[in-house]
Amino acid sequence: MPQQKSKQQLLQHLIAECQLTPLFQPVISLDGPHILGYEALIRGPENSELHTPAQIFAAARETQLLAVLEHACREVSCRRFIALGLPGKLFLNISPLSFTEDAYKAGVTREILTQTGLDAGRVVFELTERHPPEEGLLLKTATGHFQQQGFGIALDDLGAGYSGLRAWSELRPDFVKIDRHFVSGIDQNPVKREFVRAILDIGFRTGNKVIAEGVESVEELNTLLALGVDHLQGFLIAAPSAEPQRELASEVRAWLQAARPRSHDAFRHTVGDIALSCETLPPGERAEQVVKMFRDNPELTSVPVVEGQTPHGIVCRQELLGVFSSRFAHELHAHKPISAFISSQTIMVEYDRELRDVSKLVTENPHQNLGIDFVVTARGRYRGVGKIRTLLRKVADDQLRSARHCNALSQLPGNVPLYEWIDRLLLVGRPFQVAYCDINHFKPFNDAFGYRRGDDVILLLAQIISESIDSVKDFVGHVGGDDFIVVFRSEDWRRRCERILQRFAAEAGRLYPVDGADAGAYWGADRNGRRRQFGPLSLAIGSARPDPKRCQTHHDVSILLAEAKSSAKQEGGNILFESRRGAPSVNDMTA
Numbered sequence: 001m002p003q004q005k006s007k008q009q010l011l012q013h014l015i016a017e018c019q020l021t022p023l024f025q026p027v028i029s030l031d032g033p034h035i036l037g038y039e040a041l042i043r044g045p046e047n048s049e050l051h052t053p054a055q056i057f058a059a060a061r062e063t064q065l066l067a068v069l070e071h072a073c074r075e076v077s078c079r080r081f082i083a084l085g086l087p088g089k090l091f092l093n094i095s096p097l098s099f100t101e102d103a104y105k106a107g108v109t110r111e112i113l114t115q116t117g118l119d120a121g122r123v124v125f126e127l128t129e130r131h132p133p134e135e136g137l138l139l140k141t142a143t144g145h146f147q148q149q150g151f152g153i154a155l156d157d158l159g160a161g162y163s164g165l166r167a168w169s170e171l172r173p174d175f176v177k178i179d180r181h182f183v184s185g186i187d188q189n190p191v192k193r194e195f196v197r198a199i200l201d202i203g204f205r206t207g208n209k210v211i212a213e214g215v216e217s218v219e220e221l222n223t224l225l226a227l228g229v230d231h232l233q234g235f236l237i238a239a240p241s242a243e244p245q246r247e248l249a250s251e252v253r254a255w256l257q258a259a260r261p262r263s264h265d266a267f268r269h270t271v272g273d274i275a276l277s278c279e280t281l282p283p284g285e286r287a288e289q290v291v292k293m294f295r296d297n298p299e300l301t302s303v304p305v306v307e308g309q310t311p312h313g314i315v316c317r318q319e320l321l322g323v324f325s326s327r328f329a330h331e332l333h334a335h336k337p338i339s340a341f342i343s344s345q346t347i348m349v350e351y352d353r354e355l356r357d358v359s360k361l362v363t364e365n366p367h368q369n370l371g372i373d374f375v376v377t378a379r380g381r382y383r384g385v386g387k388i389r390t391l392l393r394k395v396a397d398d399q400l401r402s403a404r405h406c407n408a409l410s411q412l413p414g415n416v417p418l419y420e421w422i423d424r425l426l427l428v429g430r431p432f433q434v435a436y437c438d439i440n441h442f443k444p445f446n447d448a449f450g451y452r453r454g455d456d457v458i459l460l461l462a463q464i465i466s467e468s469i470d471s472v473k474d475f476v477g478h479v480g481g482d483d484f485i486v487v488f489r490s491e492d493w494r495r496r497c498e499r500i501l502q503r504f505a506a507e508a509g510r511l512y513p514v515d516g517a518d519a520g521a522y523w524g525a526d527r528n529g530r531r532r533q534f535g536p537l538s539l540a541i542g543s544a545r546p547d548p549k550r551c552q553t554h555h556d557v558s559i560l561l562a563e564a565k566s567s568a569k570q571e572g573g574n575i576l577f578e579s580r581r582g583a584p585s586v587n588d589m590t591a
Contacts, residue, residue: 008065011056028248030256110149155176210231211232212224218236281303372388410459413475433488436542458481511537560581
């Protein structure tokens with residue numbers, strides 16, 4: 001008991017004398033990118049037994065001073081946050097166990113905010129989910145308590161506790177933090193990548209922001225960006241500091257730009273998704289040692305040769321053992337460096353290259369050995385290996401999944417992925433512009449010249465749109481017939497729409513029959529059945545910028561777009577109409 005009393009006195013002294021120091025670590029958003037906010041991390045006096053957060057909070061739990069400690073941490077963090085003039089949100093850690101202590105007092109945080117002038121909307125409480133199931137009620141009570149007061153909620157360390165997805169579904173937090181266990185070494189661990197992909201998919205569909213914390217290497221960063229992570233935290237971005245940076249470091253910005261994070265698309269996968277870690281060989285390794293390695297491990301098909309972080313190529317089991325099967329081969333080759341036996345069929349591809357592109361590279365070579373692995377790189381540095389059979393199987397699976405929701409003619413995503421993407425942007429409140437592309441008088445053209453000619457026009461428009469958008473930021477959906485919807489996150493969306501109009505006007509004329517009428521004019525029946533003359537095909541684009549606060553789902557956006565498209569078609573010709581409305585009226589929604 002004397003030791004416990006001594007620890008209690010030490011902790012009480014630390015709190016009373018304000019010897020708690022907050023450090024702040026940035027949480028970044030890729031939207032921009034910019035610093036979303038800072039997590040406050042408490043430190044005690046240096047060279048003391050209560051210096052680290054683990055030591056401080058362990059002592060508080062033992063001595064029933066958790067509520068008192070958290071109140072003190074909250075106050076010093078808020079005051080310092082305001083004093084430094086830091087932008088964005090303040091993330092504060094809190095344990096639901098503190099609610100059970102007699103020293104807990106409701107309203108303390110509100111008093112602190114009043115004194116410091118910090119708005120509740122800028123504060124996010126991180127609730128750890130490392131608790132046994134019987135404490136789930138405490139977590140739910142804590143969440144409800146703070147949400148009612150206007151604070152944000154983050155579920156910390158997802159995947160490290162007992163309840164995991166259950167806590168997520170019941171608490172409905174604003175943010176979910178992936179436990180660093182799943183981030184550490186994710187570039188070398190396909191199982192971790194699948195876990196993170198699943199978490200991101202749930203967050204995508206529920207509108208929760210997912211933060212990957214504990215990012216410590218460029219390889220981990222690149223993998224997370226390739227998977228579609230939008231929010232990051234870790235020592236690679238910035239270490240906790242008493243006076244943290246207010247802007248992203250230029251080096252971090254360079255990493256983010258080089259990695260080119262892509263939009264969430266369930267129908268696109270990259271080489272990094274199937275990359276595996278494996279044993280590598282230095283170029284100078286003796287060939288006889290590698291032969292022995294292959295003979296001792298019958299399942300080993302190939303091994304990469306890597307010098308430092310520079311890959312040289314792949315040594316194929318079949319090829320090497322074939323060389324050593326001949327007479328006098330051991331005497332001739334045993335002491336040669338393994339670099340002399342690198343396969344001529346070695347393939348090296350960047351981790352962010354789409355699987356479909358790599359499968360074409362493989363299958364277009366009739367002599368390619370499907371049993372050999374290929375090298376995965378990140379800006380030329382060794383990242384891992386991929387198996388060609390795994391690649392082809394994954395591509396086949398993706399094609400089956402994609403075919404269920406893609407337009408049969410254009411092979412572009414159909415209604416389902418398009419609506420999912422719009423709903424996701426609305427849920428997270430991201431600004432975007434939508435554009436509805438519709439060919440004027442397409443039906444008379446189709447009736448006059450036949451369905452085959454009509455399909456050629458649709459395919460031409462699909463090609464023009466696909467080549468005019470930013471494949472990373474924008475999303476194009478083929479919703480039926482000659483109707484296409486583009487979701488733009490590109491800032492230069494208007495210029496892209498004008499490019500689509502110009503190209504369609506210039507190229508559509510070549511699809512008329514050679515013996516067609518002058519300047520593409522032809523006779524046909526209009527929508528009322530009256531015979532009239534039509535001119536060259538033209539394109540109407542109706543666009544709108546949905547207000548996420550007033551548009552709840554893609555249904556609202558569809559109504560808004562339909563009106564914009566109608567206005568564009570009424571003007572006639574190749575026209576871009578921009579609606580000024582951010583949401584459909586009540587009458588439109590109930591019609």
